[in-house]
Amino acid sequence: MTTLADLPIRDDLRGQSPYGAPQLHVPVALNVNENTHGLPDDVIDDIVGALAAAVRGANRYPDREFTALREALAGYLGDAVRPENIWAANGSNEVLQQLLQAFGGPGRSLLGFSPTYSMYPLLALGTGTEWVSASRAEGFVLTADRAAEQVRQARPDIVILCAPNNPTGTPLDLDVVTAVYDATDGVVIVDEAYAEFMPAGTPSAVTLLEGRERLAVSRTMSKAFAFAGVRLGYLAADPALIDALRLVRLPYHLSALTQAAACAALRHADEMLAMVGEIAAQRDRIITQLTRMGFHPYPSGSNFVLFGGVAEPRAVFDALLAQGILIRDQSIPGHLRVTAGTEAETTAFLNAMEPFAPAGE
Incomplete structure (x- = not known):
């Protein structure tokens, strides 16, 4: 029986294990x-109705720019963003993968602060991007000075900050984001997959987007919206950064059904x-x-x-x-x-x- 070892797989993938x-x-x-x-139940009923309407047009490709969904997501995030600041994909992992496809790759590096989300190094591997593991202080805390100094030393092309951090749950102050952004000429990603579980009134990194064209704030509907099975992730960023993601996305990557379900759920935010x-x-x-x-x-x-x-x-x-x-x-x-x-x-x-x-x- 043929095994993976018998196939002409990329050398850097040999011996690796998938997310499991x-x-x-x-x-x-x-x-x-x-x-x-x-x-x-009322949310389910609205989603089912939206899916039924979308299925009637399933013989046609979906809206490539997911216009209605971008408007709904911008409305959810608030006054700091407009629809042109929004991008979405099939889960935040695909959003992050697209960022690495656009700004990472061979000869480039991604820095994260370990321990952190286990998919980050796997996404780096899959895109041919070098993974650089920086460290946290005792108790898994990350301070602005510590983070910025490690970024200046490593000079990565991309920095990813998990806020709050997975798997530790550690909150991240916005001064860490601004310090890291100022310490690099590369792209800075803030992964806010769990942001809705922070105390009410906690500011999001979305509030830092103005004037920071290399900053991207990733979110997901999987957690707070109980939408893990739908696979809808999104980010907010400068429109120019989003233009870069259009270069690497697959054609019509976000199905009409996904768009319809997400719009319906957002009506019940x-x-x-x-x-x-x-x-x-x-x-x-x-x-x-x-x-x-x-x-x-x-x-x-x-x-x-x-x-x-x-x-x-x-x-x-x-x-x-x-x-x-x-x-x-x-x-x-x-x-x-x-x-x-x-x-x-x-x-x-x-x-x-x-x-x-x-x-x-």
Whole structure:
């Protein structure tokens, strides 16, 4: 039987592993930061109606510039952006891939601050871009001075800042973004996939776009909008930067069905985001209860919690899985990560963690 090793694959891809978060059918899946709350019925009805209308025109190619969706996304982000500042694709990973296709590639580099989202180095690899791993301070914090100094030393073509950071949940102050931007002539990407879970009133990097033509702020509808299965990511940037993405996108890359579903969901943004407060409450409950047990959860501005103090992470992971509870082993020694789910899911996780509490040893 032919194997991958028998094929003339690129040399730099040999021996690599694809992104592979487990997709297991378990009662409590808290491993990939999905929104575990279902869509409200009235939102579902509106989306189904929009899809039915879109299907009637499915014999024609979709609007290549996804005009209605760009207008809806600009309206959602607020006064800091206009439709011409918006780009969208099939999930924020495709948005990031397109940025690397346009501004990365052979002979160019992407710098990120580890530990961070595991797809960043994989996207770099897939586009022939060198991955440069910079470091964080104790507690996974990233300060403006530390970040800017590492950027000046490495001189990357692209810098990516995860805000809040995945897998640690660490919030990112906007002064880090401005310091990094001033320290490089390259493109700066701020990945705000979990921005809606930050405290109300927290400013977005979108507010920094004016006068910064090399800044791109990436978002997704997968998390707060409970739209992971739809695959809709987007970014806000200077129109000139978006012109660069048109050079690398596939023709008609965003289907008419995706556009219709996303526009329908955005019409219900307030209702959809009402779930965010419930999820944040469960996240804070996890932090409180894990602290009580003697674990070390880190501050989180996202819908998940990274916690340390786990003597045997793999053993705990397996024990929880045996009970139908799936969390995430990020290969950070002594640590595990859990998504904040519904109240019932969170309760199941916390009860399962009690026997492993360091305070009980």
